[in-house]
Amino acid sequence: MSVAKQQNIGWGREEMAKRTALDIPDGSYVNLGIGIPEMVAQYVPEGREVIYHTENGLLGMGPAPAEDEVDPELINAGKKAVTVNPGASFFHHADSFAMIRGQHIDVCVLGAMQVSEQGDLANWSTGEADAIPAVGGAMDLVAGVKTIYVITQHCTKSGEPKLVESCSYPLTGKAVVDRIYTDLAVIDVTADGFMVAELAPGISFDYVQQRTGCKLLPGPQLAEAANH
Amino acid sequence: MSVAKQQNIGWGREEMAKRTALDIPDGSYVNLGIGIPEMVAQYVPEGREVIYHTENGLLGMGPAPAEDEVDPELINAGKKAVTVNPGASFFHHADSFAMIRGQHIDVCVLGAMQVSEQGDLANWSTGEADAIPAVGGAMDLVAGVKTIYVITQHCTKSGEPKLVESCSYPLTGKAVVDRIYTDLAVIDVTADGFMVAELAPGISFDYVQQRTGCKLLPGPQLAEAANH
């Protein structure tokens, strides 16, 4: 499994975030999870405007403040200091989750521990007996947001595949993921299973397949790319 | 039945409203129905402060404005122009009825077509076939407000009793009324039925009983009053 640990091939964290940002349409209302998903905000393509929702009660979240402008009561869902963009608004938690549950948020980008080929997501618990269970807003987001993107390393640190036939960890939601951005590929969840839409530079379909816990389908875009 | 039509005995409209106001404790949050109930606001006893809720989205409603100060968008549930008292707040309909349904309003004073001895209230529909049914917030109020007072003439214009064994009109709510203020008496709804707490000046218990559609009990206050 050590092949997966090679560092210099595939996309880096920034590139994964950048690639994801390309798929978020102008004018979208977007919720970004903690970690690599947060970085997506830095790569909104020129000419697009995206409004960020943070579930603790802010629409129109801006980037981190300068150190001397931190307000401990202006934070995001990851409890980090943020700023507000023009047009921002504050609201309470029930209103904030009404936006989520009521399908008003267009896109949510989340991290993952496992994604199944049916689009099941596991990202909140290892299910270990002595773990402190903690779920936050993850289940609300996957149940309510129209489009769910996942950004994740293709394999765990120990080289285990995260894209699997069925999740062994407790689910966050069933059949909720639309697209996955890994360090190796962009993969769609389709009725037929995982379909590779795009490969990172220098990465072959077989290379990705070897590191995936279930069968991958080549997307039409791959054939097209091969023909060029 | 013509006895009930006598005009110069019992309490007038103002006196009924004034008597009701005596029973509203200092600091109460109160919703007043259309008609005589509205008049209760004019008779809050000296030294008490009462805050009025109108279900269309205002807490801290004040009296009618001067004619040149009318704002057609500052109205009460009866769609009449009102003012705001210091400390008032505006909110949307779901929040307004959360105050009602969530039992945050202390007292509601309503009119009635019929009240049964179990405290059932009918005040929204005659049940006639060609009537346009209209309910407004009456059912929400009786289901949600802690204490329901009714102000009503003891009998209909044609002399029929409004306090009855069981309502013939469609109900607004079952077992919801706590106390009734009529032109003849103050009557409590108790587990044993209607109990007369107070008689209007010059009105006898028998006189009220004759005009009531079910058995009345004399309250302890009557015996006390008789002993003085």
Place this chain on the structure above:
Amino acid sequence: MIDKHIDSLSDAVADIFDGATVMIGGFGEAGSPIELIHALIDQGAKNLTVVNNNTGSGHVGLAALIENGRVGKMICSYPRTVGSKVFPELYRSGKIELELVPQGTLAERIRAGGAGIPAFYTATSVNTPLAEGKELRNFDGRDYVMEYGLRADFALIKSECADNHGNLTYNKTARNFAPIMAMAAKTTIVQTGSLCEVGSIDPEVIVTPGIFVNRVVEIPHPAQESKLIAEGRSYP
């Protein structure tokens, strides 16, 4: 870039289709988006299901929409306001359907629709004719009826102040149903007294965040329903 401002009333309501469910803000004339309603009359969509607390007054605004035969069904709490003559006549002659909903249940159903809640329980209407046919359930010794969330294809609402992101504030009791209707409709169309720059409304005082709003038309001096009625006006 995000700019929800639309110049003309007719463009704002152009895609409202026959048979659509349309929530219309307002409690009586307070908050009634009268110019948007008149634009909808001009537009011609018919067989609409309209959600409003009342059924309009006189022969303008919502009453005119009904009078022009565009409404197949009203969902409302109080179709018997003083000055409301159009609806009662059509109702008595069986030409319009009515779903009568207690006012607070109506508000909560709209809020639930907007918040992704398909159904909830309330004690309102238990043991009354309006609970007939509804599922009863006992919680902690008290009976409740199950009520369904209500959504709409369009909402027409009136705001005091709006920015190009669709952030809204309201005037006094004109707020009434607008914020929850904005949540419950797929497409929310706003007429605002004043369109202002994005960022000029304090984030603490925005009542309806722009996420719930799709289109904003500026109508600086909206007609006042009661004045039109006093003048004996009718629409069109």
Place this chain on the structure above:
Amino acid sequence: MIDKHIDSLSDAVADIFDGATVMIGGFGEAGSPIELIHALIDQGAKNLTVVNNNTGSGHVGLAALIENGRVGKMICSYPRTVGSKVFPELYRSGKIELELVPQGTLAERIRAGGAGIPAFYTATSVNTPLAEGKELRNFDGRDYVMEYGLRADFALIKSECADNHGNLTYNKTARNFAPIMAMAAKTTIVQTGSLCEVGSIDPEVIVTPGIFVNRVVEIPHPAQESKLIAEGRSYP
């Protein structure tokens, strides 16, 4: 006359009883009513059921309340914040009970409790371990779980500005759970940064109307949880 102002923190929390359910506002340190929590520690009530999104950090505020053995049960969504050590230890040793609720379901349960809704349906948690034992129901082809409204004996919340009627505004994302907890508690106790005259807050911008508030204590310069933690402080 109505005056909800109370001079001392100890008077404000004096009647919180053993076994009470206490909702505590705040998301992390934003909106955490730290002075009220410390007053509750001094007051001594124990075996509390506490509702908060988290379980506190370091050894002050909510973490200190837990560390001092006053909390029998936590109802929360995320008891695993960075710097949260007190709760995990007690939980692993079986000394504290946990009801884990998805954050949006927690918010909606509190709002429902405050709005007189005994139960509602949500798609959140369907097909996950957190739906186990809950009633499932299908509406329009989708499964939902039934969740119950949540009420409390007391709520402790923090506001930016309050008047003597208990009308409140908040500071930015410190708003979070406070408005709905104020609705859901029998007795709502507020610490406010600034107490102002009745009538001085614009009726259009009041977030929590005074009807939901019982007591207000002015704490002009509240402690900042993260600073206390950085200084290695613990309470008492």
